Amino acid sequence: MTPIGRVVVVIPTYNEAENIAWIVGRLRAAQPEVDIIVVDDGSPDGTGAIADGLAAADRAVTVVHRPAKAGLGAAYLHGFRVALAGGYDVIGEMDADGSHQPEQLDRLLAALGDADLVIGSRWVPGGSVVNWPLRRELLSRGGNLYVRMLLGVRVHDATAGFRLFRRAALEKIDLASVQSTGYVFQTDLVARVLRSGMVVREVPIEFVERVRGDSKMSGAVAAESLRRITAWGLRERARQVRRALQR
Structure with a gap:
């Protein structure tokens, strides 16, 4: 088992003035x-x-200011x-709105012993969501099934944003070449880690829908993610066909 070492969690914010101190x-x-x-990302609400x-007030907290939402x-x-x-x-990821519960981070840390990436998953046994309508749950489950089928990613919650990466994993997947900037970024990084031959573990978490502030997810964002994943899947299938024909 490789020692964990120094841990940091990255929390992106845009208009989370109601939540940031709390989380x-x-x-x-x-x-x-x-x-x-x-x-x-330059939150106009003073975040x-x-x-x-x-x-x-706390030397364990660092703030990075970006000029605009990107x-x-x-x-x-x-x-x-x-x-x-x-x-x-x-290096970890966590939402600022409380949907990812810091009190469950210990589950991810415990699973990191033999993994390069640990995902807090809603869709493995023991995982759950709170205050989601059935339509949203079906959309998320269906989207992750689509990812598994099209990209061959053997992960139940590839779109999840509560996760921990070992430093070596981020260095190996070449962050400079990552072009996805929206929510599809999560799926992109999972696929890159797996393609690099590294180990991904999923642990169950309870995902709680935000109760304060506005969600940044929209139909347009979901549609863009679907288009990008479809394009990646088609390219991967084309590569597989070319490799088969060259044998």
């Missing part, structure tokens, strides 16, 4: 040894200023680069 406080209480990088206050994936990529430059051994 940072919960994470610091649940895992006092884990550092935090808040990546704020960045609140995060700066948290950082001024997508979830872009924010995470920026945070990952900062974390790698800071020498962290394990």
